[in-house]
Amino acid sequence: MVNLGINIGDLHFKNPVLTASGTCGYGTELDDFFDVSRLGGIVVKGTTLEPREGNAYPRMAETPSGMLNAVGLQNKGIDYFESNIYPKISGYDTNIIVNVNGSTLDDYISLSERIDRLEKIPAIELNISCPNVKKGGMIFGTNLQSAREVTRAVRAVYTKKLIVKLSPNVTNIVDFAKVVEEEGADSISLINTLLGMAVDINMMKPSLSTVTGGLSGPAIKPVALGMVWQVAKAVKVPVIGMGGIMTASDAIEFFLAGASAVQIGTVTFIDPAAPVKILEGIESYLQRKGFSDIKDIIGYINH
């Protein structure tokens, strides 16, 4: 038997495999493919105070071993979430985490306060790194002072586990990690998408309605791994790694580099059962290598 459990403070995750925000809907969309309660956690779609229509079509472009998206946080807002989604998903036997977004500091604060009251949500993931919205989003995540302020403000009102999700579009990700840790983040997740672009040479125009969008998928895995490694060495709180994980082998790279948990993103579009396959693959890797606890391999390459 292998112990796969990990903790963020006193919040227990039965295993270190979570779905990534914006790539698994609310979990329910995956019900047909596997029992989502088997996962360590589900990070639901980026949520805002007010409903958002997102960006215009086209919002997607395929790139070598990856994709660009420009969804722009389309969601029905917290009221709808509370009354229509929350009741449906609060029965899952896993940690449900809401990905919190805002255009202003007040947005982040009000939304976090609202979610603090939802009994079955033990944690939020503060998204200060969305490249696809004009206001807010990545601005908070690419300016140290803003990152500090938003983390501090949310920490002041949010009583449960606070995960802050960092943007990779910065010169020194470690600076950001340290700042949000100082301000009381219980965990740091990274990376969000890299800013990128594609051009349709037949139409001679940008492939996305927004010109630039967020790059995800295996193409970004090396960047993600490098940042996770740097951050995990620099902070004491657990780090949640993501970016281009397609297989258990990819996920294991993140653990060895220092991640305490992983989030599974874009691969779910291609193989909806990927999260659970990755979970199983991690377990058999540990067995094959003779480890009895996932914690034995976290940050192993630094030993």
Add this chain to the structure above:
Amino acid sequence: MVNLGINIGDLHFKNPVLTASGTCGYGTELDDFFDVSRLGGIVVKGTTLEPREGNAYPRMAETPSGMLNAVGLQNKGIDYFESNIYPKISGYDTNIIVNVNGSTLDDYISLSERIDRLEKIPAIELNISCPNVKKGGMIFGTNLQSAREVTRAVRAVYTKKLIVKLSPNVTNIVDFAKVVEEEGADSISLINTLLGMAVDINMMKPSLSTVTGGLSGPAIKPVALGMVWQVAKAVKVPVIGMGGIMTASDAIEFFLAGASAVQIGTVTFIDPAAPVKILEGIESYLQRKGFSDIKDIIGYINH
């Protein structure tokens, strides 16, 4: 007939296809595969004042649609270049550009002065963006003040065309572009490699001797395109785009996004004749679309 010529100030390039530094040796290595004089330019291997042995083996790891390298500027230094390489390559009928590297400001200055005296070298590419050396390199390219200083200092001693090559590992590439333009750069080239990492899960250790390295290849194309587009809109000097170009179609994406020329990098490892195939493909695209001059499509998507 299609006009493919472009200019950097009064320096003419017969066509906008150059090889990228560190991926085409000194050009001579490609002689067997095609006539390198057909290209618009050759940017030779990163050169330093003193010989450098580079980093330890292993220096390379394959990643999804890309590769990591940690060569670390191995080269025999400017003396060797001047006496052994320069005589061999100065006969090429194309613009030979030396990629200039240093650990200190003085290194950059002395090296640029030396190269200024080489008659057949009409331009240098100031590399302030190498992620694979401990001192210098990327430090200059990720700090605005240092980028300004090194450009100013080299501009003061170097009389020919000065291209500054930017690092993508920054929060806002436009800030760097503007600074080096202000300090007299005649052109800006981008992007150098993205910082990245890979882990060998069987050996349970980093794939590179240096842990992190530089990511190149198609994986980074969307990031490169996004940055080229932003920079080309923000500066007046011609922009040279690179990052993941494999085909003419990729190169055309860069022109449409605002690049006046492109550099062909990693693909040369896989198809040594790629630069000339890309050149031919650009020409036929222009013909097919009914353009008579490459300049007609530069920055087209912004029209």
Add this chain to the structure above:
Amino acid sequence: MAKCVDDLKVVGNKLLTEDFCVIEVESGKKLPEFRPGQFVQVRIDGSPATFLRRPISIHDVDFGKNRYKMLIQVLGKGTETIYRLKSGDYLNVIHPLGNSFTIPDDKSKILLVGGGCGIAPLLFLGKQLKARGFEPDVLMGFRNSSRVLEIEEYSQIGDVFVTTEDGSLGEKGYVTNHSVLTSVKYDRIYCCGPDSMMKVVAEYSMKNNIFCEVSLENLMACGFGICLCCIVETTRGNICTCTEGPVFNIRELKW
């Protein structure tokens, strides 16, 4: 109707033209209950250029044999890979996806309008309509006679009318110019084809107050509602083509 991932065996690949084929696949399991208008997401292995799955309509179904067909038009790497498949190869799909055309309860006179590869979902639809006692007409538009597809198949459903842009077969011009539209009074039009074609059909239907459903081919990343990339602007806001569509009543669309 649960969606699932399945490995289908290719049991036939009929090459129609240089860039069109009909590929037939078989499941080892009982097929789910497919409805006309639905599609599948096909995994294309073997190329960095085909990272995502490719949406393909269900062209025809043989529930007895657990087989179905797809009509493929080669556009890029993904469809080319499918075109090259041979009997015995396997194809990984997610199915069934999307909503479906509305089968009427009343005795409607129905026209199916397809353009190019867009005729794909109309064969399955037509057969289901016929099975329920309707006698749909079929109107198909192609660029020229060498690109005309599967007339015999569609003749099993009802009368087939053809337009070609160069007049090399059937009437010359676009589907909306075809004389059958003035000679027969249709209650319902179901349409699939290029956006430009569907827009004129939609306009025609609006003007003549005909019930009209179109099937959209928006770019998709997932195909089952989790990425929000495939949206279309409707009277209900931005909604997903892959789950709320691909079939839409034209009155809903902000065209």
Add this chain to the structure above:
Amino acid sequence: MAKCVDDLKVVGNKLLTEDFCVIEVESGKKLPEFRPGQFVQVRIDGSPATFLRRPISIHDVDFGKNRYKMLIQVLGKGTETIYRLKSGDYLNVIHPLGNSFTIPDDKSKILLVGGGCGIAPLLFLGKQLKARGFEPDVLMGFRNSSRVLEIEEYSQIGDVFVTTEDGSLGEKGYVTNHSVLTSVKYDRIYCCGPDSMMKVVAEYSMKNNIFCEVSLENLMACGFGICLCCIVETTRGNICTCTEGPVFNIRELKW
């Protein structure tokens, strides 16, 4: 000797074991002048996991037919793709690459030492040596008898000695323990195999003052000297395995 890119036709693929095969390819052009120890860079299409080419030794050459062979061990996606190739398929290569083993001028007694897939370049070398009047012995080490490769082929060159780690064929143990090393006095040893094996052979040769060349299998990105990724530390500094090697005199290596 100019390097070039060529599309070779697969004319045979002999599967030796579950994970070894010998693939034979033919050029439409006259082959360049290959020398033993050289290698080719094989392009593997069809997977994002095989972005770079794969270096493979030249195993045997038929200059008359413009054909050569490669001995392949399946390790990952790249070699697996080669293993699966069938007659009629094409393989894109860059060839010939690297330096070669030194063919002696004097009348040396020669031993070829190979381990596992490392025996690959020794067949071509052995045949060339034999053609020049040498009578080389061949010593090959394998994990066990089921992994022993191509004994008949190597028997054409000279006497073949085998070790297996479990003693299931030939002498038990590693190549450096084989009795032939003490019973025959060799002037030269040419060796290719796992690093660990080559290191003991090198040590043995040093101690006994035997001329020894080894062929390295460093990771390569390009294979023709432009990436500087394949370096090995030598008495001459860091130099490229792909151009200055893959064959090195052990006295040059900082082992």
